[in-house]
Amino acid sequence: MGSSVSWNDEGAGEARVALAGRLTIDDVTDLANALARQPAAPLVVDMGGVTAIDTAGAWAVNRMVREWQAAGYTAQIDGAAPDVARLLAALGAPPPAAPVRPDLGNPIIVQLERIGRAVYGQAHNIGLFLAFLGQTLVVLGATLIGRRPLRWHAVVHQCEVIAVNALGIIALLLFLVGLVIAQQGAVQLRQFGAEVFTVNLIGRATTRELGILLTAIMVAGRSGSAFAAQIGSMKLNQEIDALRTIGLDPIEVLVIPRVIACSLMLVGLAFYGGLWALIAGGFYVWSDLSMPPAAYITRLQEVILQSDFAIGLIKAPVFGFIIALMGCFHGFQASSNAESVGSRTTQAVVESIFLVIVFDAFFAFFFSFLGYN
Amino acid sequence: MEPLSPVLPDDADVAVRVRGLVTGFGDRTLHDHLDLDVARGEVLGLVGGSGSGKSVLMRTIIGLNPARAGRIEIFGANALDPDPVARRNLRRQWGVLFQEGALFSGLTVAENIEVPMREFLSLPEPVMAELACTRLRQVGLPVDAAAKYPSELSGGMKKRAGLARALALDPPLLFLDEPTSGLDPISAAGFDNLIRLLKDTLGLTLFLITHDLDTLIAICDRVAVLGDGKVLACGTVDQLRAFDHPWVQEYFGGPRGRAATTLPRGEAA
Ligand SMILES: Nc1ncnc2c1ncn2[C@@H]1O[C@H](COP(=O)(O)OP(=O)(O)OP(=O)(O)O)[C@@H](O)[C@H]1O
Ligand SMILES: [Mg+2]
Numbered sequence: 001m002g003s004s005v006s007w008n009d010e011g012a013g014e015a016r017v018a019l020a021g022r023l024t025i026d027d028v029t030d031l032a033n034a035l036a037r038q039p040a041a042p043l044v045v046d047m048g049g050v051t052a053i054d055t056a057g058a059w060a061v062n063r064m065v066r067e068w069q070a071a072g073y074t075a076q077i078d079g080a081a082p083d084v085a086r087l088l089a090a091l092g093a094p095p096p097a098a099p100v101r102p103d104l105g106n107p108i109i110v111q112l113e114r115i116g117r118a119v120y121g122q123a124h125n126i127g128l129f130l131a132f133l134g135q136t137l138v139v140l141g142a143t144l145i146g147r148r149p150l151r152w153h154a155v156v157h158q159c160e161v162i163a164v165n166a167l168g169i170i171a172l173l174l175f176l177v178g179l180v181i182a183q184q185g186a187v188q189l190r191q192f193g194a195e196v197f198t199v200n201l202i203g204r205a206t207t208r209e210l211g212i213l214l215t216a217i218m219v220a221g222r223s224g225s226a227f228a229a230q231i232g233s234m235k236l237n238q239e240i241d242a243l244r245t246i247g248l249d250p251i252e253v254l255v256i257p258r259v260i261a262c263s264l265m266l267v268g269l270a271f272y273g274g275l276w277a278l279i280a281g282g283f284y285v286w287s288d289l290s291m292p293p294a295a296y297i298t299r300l301q302e303v304i305l306q307s308d309f310a311i312g313l314i315k316a317p318v319f320g321f322i323i324a325l326m327g328c329f330h331g332f333q334a335s336s337n338a339e340s341v342g343s344r345t346t347q348a349v350v351e352s353i354f355l356v357i358v359f360d361a362f363f364a365f366f367f368s369f370l371g372y373n
Numbered sequence: 374m375e376p377l378s379p380v381l382p383d384d385a386d387v388a389v390r391v392r393g394l395v396t397g398f399g400d401r402t403l404h405d406h407l408d409l410d411v412a413r414g415e416v417l418g419l420v421g422g423s424g425s426g427k428s429v430l431m432r433t434i435i436g437l438n439p440a441r442a443g444r445i446e447i448f449g450a451n452a453l454d455p456d457p458v459a460r461r462n463l464r465r466q467w468g469v470l471f472q473e474g475a476l477f478s479g480l481t482v483a484e485n486i487e488v489p490m491r492e493f494l495s496l497p498e499p500v501m502a503e504l505a506c507t508r509l510r511q512v513g514l515p516v517d518a519a520a521k522y523p524s525e526l527s528g529g530m531k532k533r534a535g536l537a538r539a540l541a542l543d544p545p546l547l548f549l550d551e552p553t554s555g556l557d558p559i560s561a562a563g564f565d566n567l568i569r570l571l572k573d574t575l576g577l578t579l580f581l582i583t584h585d586l587d588t589l590i591a592i593c594d595r596v597a598v599l600g601d602g603k604v605l606a607c608g609t610v611d612q613l614r615a616f617d618h619p620w621v622q623e624y625f626g627g628p629r630g631r632a633a634t635t636l637p638r639g640e641a642a
Pocket of ligand 1: 398430
């Protein structure tokens with residue numbers, strides 16, 4: 001311990017405390033504890049032996065003086081070097097500790113309030129989302145009929161970021177999934193001696209469902225999150241406000257290019273991803289079932305209906321729209337701190353994947369209902 | 374040695390010693406064999422045009438920006454030492470106020486001030502809370518700002534909260550990047566007084582980047598002028614005023630420079 005505190009109550013009707021050594025923040029706790037005494041007589045603080053003091057040390061001394069004065073006794077500081085006295089005087093009586101966190105109140109009420117707020121917040125969020133959807137559709141419509149400028153530059157840039165940069169990972173993902181499906185399918189179908197139908201399984205499952213679904217999930221994870229984080233940090237940085245004051249509409253500048261690029265690119269990516277799954281399937285049937293590639297391709301042409309392709313490609317822009325819209329929406333909802341950008345990014349990804357799956361289920365029933373089995 | 378050299382004699386007691394520092398971004402060199410000394414217990418002001426590399430110099434000294442060549446010593450220890458233990462010990466020695474405040478947005482103001490205390494000391498919560506409030510008052514913030522989040526503060530309040538965090542441990546060395554920008558003149562004068570008090574009573578060493586001529590005149594022992602990747606000159610304001618360099622002449626001899634000298638704010642306050 002760098003500081004020493006010695007109390008001496010022998011004196012005539014006064015309490016003396018002698019401080020010596022280093023009164024610094026390193027052992028301010030010990031100092032504050034040693035100085036804590038019930039005031040019972042006028043106080044004299046002898047600071048003759050103090051070799052070093054900092055703001056924390058001065059705080060401890062001043063706090064003691066404040067306590068004694070509050071109890072109605074005088075407190076006097078003796079033998080302080082001029083600089084020490086100056087520091088003590090300049091700091092003055094320390095303010096009473098103020099709450100360090102906003103006061104939340106009774107914990108049970110707080111929990112109830114949190115539940116209430118969460119429910120209300122979700123309902124409110126739906127309203128906000130619908131408003132955002134409406135705004136986006138209005139601006140999108142105006143852009144498509146040429147009443148508003150389309151920012152080609154931004155669209156092309158987003159296309160690159162969303163699609164071109166994702167080509168590698170999507171190829172790898174869909175190739176592996178294609179392999180797994182072919183392998184698992186072949187194992188099951190072999191029990192009935194129907195291995196050749198593995199081609200049907202691969203062909204239809206990937207073109208109609210898996211190619212688009214897995215691509216959409218990958219894009220939601222890659223690009224939806226990026227949209228939310230970009231727009232969220234722009235919001236923190238007041239860049240969105242700056243856009244508005246310059247007279248630019250953030251929806252037009254930030255949302256429309258992303259929505260258009262994401263919808264268009266998902267069509268291409270889904271097709272591309274499906275292709276890789278088919279390639280993987282061909283690879284598997286060639287090596288395991290000894291079906292040559294030419295025969296595989298002919299079989300594929302027989303089993304894949306044109307409607308399968310059409311269904312896959314109809315879903316793609318819808319999923320792209322959902323992903324971009326969710327990412328942008330949550331980005332705009334970010335507020336005030338880095339944490340909210342993080343949680344909004346999470347929400348953007350989770351909700352867009354969720355909605356993509358919900359819509360996928362809807363499409364599946366819808367097209368079955370229409371007779372496209 | 375030249376009269377306005379930024380280099381102090383070898384036997385001087387220096388807090389920060391920079392020798393032959395080279396920094397740059399891409400193929401652009403920003404500091405070109407820069408030398409600078411900050412003596413222990415002095416307030417060194419650093420001035421220079423916008424974009425001359427003042428903030429980058431500060432970031433390089435505190436190890437946030439890599440140096441391409443050169444040597445940096447802080448209290449005699451090599452600041453470029455990659456050893457994590459050595460770096461941590463060094464970090465305990467300094468407090469930093471960034472140009473933009475750089476408060477942690479997820480913590481309240483008081484929690485921001487408590488971060489360095491938690492990291493380096495183990496103090497009980499109530500003591501930290503009281504120390505944080507003392508700091509707040511010291512930098513001129515009302516104590517009810519303690520429980521506010523940075524997003525609820527004005528620009529100048531953020532600056533002061535950042536200063537309070539930099540001061541949290543009473544570090545012997547303080548790096549302040551434009552501490553008075555965004556403060557009203559009264560608060561700026563209060564800042565000058567606070568720095569002078571801390572310097573006189575705690576013997577702080579300050580490395581202060583500022584465009585505020587009043588602050589330069591009121592609290593700086595020496596002023597270093599950064600230009601062309603080097604320290605052009607380093608001396609008292611009066612010495613610099615006599616220094617024959619167009620930028621320095623315009624800086625101190627321009628209308629603002631003259632106004633600040635005739636009406637030093639620190640004296641009036
Ligand atoms: N991370 C970076 N990457 C590339 N260039 C940078 C980076 N940081 C700074 N620079 C460049 O270095 C130069 C010096 O920047 P610095 O922030 O040090 O200026 P400054 O002297 O502090 O100016 P001001 O007074 O405006 O704060 C600027 O030209 C800036 O463009
Ligand atoms: Mg700067």
